[in-house]
Amino acid sequence: MNEFQKRFYTFRGFLGDLKDLLAHFSDLRVARRRGLSRAFVEKVMLAVTVVNECGACSYLHAQQALKNGAQPEEIWKLLSLELGQFPEHESVALAFAQHCAETRMRPDPEAVQRLLDYYSPEVGHSIIAYIQMVNFGTLVTNTLYAFLSRLKGKPAPGSNLLSELLIVTLTAPFTLLTLFNIARGKDRLR
DSSP states (O other): OOOOOSOOOOHHHHHHHHHHHHHTHHHHHHHHHTTOOHHHHHHHHHHHHHHTTOHHHHHHHHHHHHHTTOOHHHHHHHHTTOGGGSOHHHHHHHHHHHHHHHTTSOOOHHHHHHHHHHHOHHHHHHHHHHHHHHHHHHHHHHHHHHHHHHHTTOOOTTOOHHHHHHHHHHTHHHHHHHHHHHHHHHHHHO
């Protein structure tokens, strides 16, 4: 029996994360201007997509990391969550990204403080903004997958049709843009 195993949103979780994302949207705008290495940012986001088991998002962020200078060996290590294999200046953020995804964006306050102390509050908040964004995106995409699984007669345990429909409908523009970017990325590989 192939049971749906991916992490996905309940409507309540979706609303809570959407509220947090919107409240910290300015952090994301600042993060984009901060000048962090794009390869580094993509690796951080890839760590989240791996934990949340979003294949489409992992594909997209792996391709973007490679495009921006990450090495194929690094991608394989990230896909296996072998984070101890990275230099400290990356592994701190990668481990934090994994922790955030595993705790459904409820990281331990000590872990947050370590991140802020290691990088600086400004850079740390930028990393958190990227993690929030990609966590939201992966869970929205996985909720779409849960809905499609339901249509195939295999509903995700713990989910319900109304929740899936509301989330899929409310995020349709985001989802379509993501799928378009993934398709565009695939075309570039040919």
